[in-house]
Amino acid sequence: MKACARFLRSEDLFARDVAWGSAAAFGGSEWRLVELKGGKDFAGLPPGAVAVEADFEVMVGDADLENRWSRCKVMLVDTEGHTWLPASIAGLRLPEGMMGCNSAMFSGAKSGDVLKLGETFIVPGYATSGIRAAVGLGSERPYYLRFARPSA
């Protein structure tokens, strides 16, 4: 039983879908996907790959981020069960004021603050039409947020 409970708390298994443009309560804060954009012209991208950036706005509720957001994982998922984790891309930097999820945990943000979070990914070009941004937090596992794509 303990092993099962530990497994459930360590895996992102059940998606909570969030409509495009909407915010969802998760890990004591309100999460909203602001932008999902891609580009190809970056040095170091392997052939057939696209760089994708996912930008979020998060209104902090419970400021105990180190516990509520522990093992924060921002990812891209598709309908076939593939998962892409953040990767650094030469020539692509996050905009000023934007930070990664793990940096945000230790930012000292207070309740009511709005944080701008972003992560970059390397995905195959054929997968870009179906990928969706997702967020998993230690305090919410086995549930994770899965954001709808902006309509074309």
Next chain:
Amino acid sequence: MTSAAGNILVAAAGVAFCYVMMVSKPHYADLVAPIPVRAAITETAKARSFEVKVEKVTFARTLQAERFGAHKLLTTGGVWAIVAVDLSATQASTTVGEAVWRGATGLSYRISERVGFGPGLPPHALEPGLPRRALFVFELPPSEATGATLLISGGRFAPLDSQVKIRLGDVPLDEAGEPDDLVGIYDVSEPIGVGDERSGARRSGDRTAHSG
């Protein structure tokens, strides 16, 4: 009397059974050992988080590697074995960073740390849907070149995770006991990609770099 003898027999059988269980109990290391995934050199091995296929094994007398912008020549008292593989992630982003060359004698040689880091060298970051060509470099005695098995796993400690085992087969050795097709210099700093034939290998006597 018969009842007592029967009881003694049952007790003795119980003791014998417990003893057999005790001496045959697997070592803890074996209980949590990596789970082998065996494949031939021509096959794609499917591990839990990655797939791998050996494309080419090259033996070289000297390696050329790039360190802090300068080319360095790495010599050895044995031979360098450079294994080019095609790697891909199965379901999720992952990293493959550990490989071992297990010779026919049973001796194991981990990937060489002398080569440092660089494009095509471990650890190899893999993304689903984006296969890549990767290198594993070993330094070993010439006699261990033949009849070896390549072991590949995500990390050095992979309890209960997949470990790919690929038999590399026999390698013809010359009179000196070195691989027949030993090249002079192999450049590991050249960029590589899936399907590319390495152009970094040059035959003995065809030197174009100077020792540092």
